[in-house]
Amino acid sequence: MMADAAIETIRDVVCGFCGLGCDDLSVEVEGREIRAKGTVCPEAARLLRRLDVADRPASLGGTAAGLDEAVEAARTILSTARAPLIGGLGTDMAGAGALVDLAIRFGGVLDHYASEGLFRNYAAAQRTGWLSTTLAEVRNRCDVLLVVGEDPTVNWGRLFERFFPETPLFAGKDRKVVFLGGAPGEKAKGQLGHAEVSHIPTGDPVAVLEALSVLVEGRTPPGSSFGGVPVAEVAGLAEALRAAHYAVVTWNAGASTDGDLIAERSTALVDALNVTTRAGVFPLGGRDNIIGVNQLMLWRIGYPLRTAIRGQQSAHDGTLYATDAALADADVLVWVSAFRPEPPPAFTGKIIALAHPETVFDKEPDVLIPVGTPGVDHAGTVFRMDSIVSLPLGALRVATLPSVAEAVRRIAEG
Numbered sequence: 001m002m003a004d005a006a007i008e009t010i011r012d013v014v015c016g017f018c019g020l021g022c023d024d025l026s027v028e029v030e031g032r033e034i035r036a037k038g039t040v041c042p043e044a045a046r047l048l049r050r051l052d053v054a055d056r057p058a059s060l061g062g063t064a065a066g067l068d069e070a071v072e073a074a075r076t077i078l079s080t081a082r083a084p085l086i087g088g089l090g091t092d093m094a095g096a097g098a099l100v101d102l103a104i105r106f107g108g109v110l111d112h113y114a115s116e117g118l119f120r121n122y123a124a125a126q127r128t129g130w131l132s133t134t135l136a137e138v139r140n141r142c143d144v145l146l147v148v149g150e151d152p153t154v155n156w157g158r159l160f161e162r163f164f165p166e167t168p169l170f171a172g173k174d175r176k177v178v179f180l181g182g183a184p185g186e187k188a189k190g191q192l193g194h195a196e197v198s199h200i201p202t203g204d205p206v207a208v209l210e211a212l213s214v215l216v217e218g219r220t221p222p223g224s225s226f227g228g229v230p231v232a233e234v235a236g237l238a239e240a241l242r243a244a245h246y247a248v249v250t251w252n253a254g255a256s257t258d259g260d261l262i263a264e265r266s267t268a269l270v271d272a273l274n275v276t277t278r279a280g281v282f283p284l285g286g287r288d289n290i291i292g293v294n295q296l297m298l299w300r301i302g303y304p305l306r307t308a309i310r311g312q313q314s315a316h317d318g319t320l321y322a323t324d325a326a327l328a329d330a331d332v333l334v335w336v337s338a339f340r341p342e343p344p345p346a347f348t349g350k351i352i353a354l355a356h357p358e359t360v361f362d363k364e365p366d367v368l369i370p371v372g373t374p375g376v377d378h379a380g381t382v383f384r385m386d387s388i389v390s391l392p393l394g395a396l397r398v399a400t401l402p403s404v405a406e407a408v409r410r411i412a413e414g
């Protein structure tokens, strides 16, 4: 990073919020205040913003308490817990490691609050495998991009700026982007000004993807339209994909209850394309370091998210240990959200929250320990959505709140 004087401008800031891993942000830091500078995505501007206000104190049932007192109360609750759920898991790699240690010590189910899309994608990958690509490959080689579902810039504000830069290394000038489902919004169109953008509206992208695979294989699907799209239009898209040097299909499995089917049919389409050309899938995801937390669990215990640790045993079940299902059996919820003020789900048992200080709770948690944000209050590491790159986040100001890793270690080590 390079720093100016006075109101300090910090450049080349890495952003850890949505998983896209933009590393070119500029922020102004004035005392304890932080604000994004220049044009950045609204998500980053909102989540980086900090005012010069006193830290929210730790609390017990809504009554202010010292940090030591809150740590002690959390340890007491966990010591007598029958079935804790350690959820949210919006944290950096150090925090994730400490939370796995916490589960090993007290037992518990581990799940990330945004894991639904990840497991819909896993369902497809487990059935058939997939040929996935990376952000760098999309940027530099992809010449036909098929975007399935709604415009993803709602969740990944700079996606197409990162996907399709004006000067790719290897792809030619004639780059095409086809939106299959929702129409591209103004933001997407603005970022894709140098590409040929088209839109095929449909409420049933799964049906269109199925027909596309058949057409790419050189066969004729029965019917005159698919998902409301005339066969001639589907055939035109199949031909564009077959003619591509490097086609990529991308989707957000978390946005649709059909996410697992979209993942499976997109994977099948890419398999069919790879018989004659080169193609890959790029599933979208990665919010609040879900990819990194999932990787860490695989390294540490050999199972992904949605795993229960009890005694010396671990067991994974993608349905039983999903947050909603696990809450039905849990008596304690440890809720972790350091990147954003994401509130915990409704729960009648005891709640220990290691939370962003601006979190608004329906019911004050039994124990609240406000924590700092990685990449704002303290340094940390997160993973990019394509699992390829780990991103070093720097501190923008002196931390006055503990990190998740520090808070969890204090609870576990007493």
Ligand code: SF4
Binding pocket: 015, 016, 017, 018, 019, 020, 021, 022, 040, 041, 042, 043, 044, 156, 157, 158, 159
């Ligand atoms: S698109 Fe994502 S990574 Fe990039 S600036 Fe916005 S929130 Fe950060």
